[in-house]
Amino acid sequence: MNKRDLKRFKEMLLERRNVLTQNKESINEQSVVFSTDDLPDEVDLASSETEQAINLKLRDRERFLIRKIDKALQKIEAGEYGLCESCGDPIGIKRLEARPVTDLCIQCKEEQEARERVFAED
Ligand SMILES: [Zn+2]
DSSP: OHHHHHHHHHHHHHHHHHHHHHHHHHHHHHHHHTTTHHHSSHHHHHHHHHHHHHHHHHEEEEEHHHHHHHHHHHHHHHHHHTTTTTTTBBHHHHHHHHOOOOOOOHHHHHHHHHHHOOOOOO
């Protein structure tokens, strides 16, 4: 991968990280709104618990994505970005453009998905 592509992916990753960090702040604000103690009845209480559960889930997902972005940024610094962690082949610019945090080339990813039979978000 050339330096210009690396720089482009680095900027893309940093931008995604920024967006995620900003989202986290807005979710925190929302959860403050939903966790007020003076809700009048059980229905409202139940819905506020649901909102909190959703917020927690979103935050887990964001933490997961931020970790992946940090890992990708470290790889850029180490000069290892864009190489498959499993077979060592170049992952391919098109795949990286679609999923800049990915660790695996498309072949290894398909093999992994076939083994695990779950969809992993990378
Ligand atoms: Zn591979």
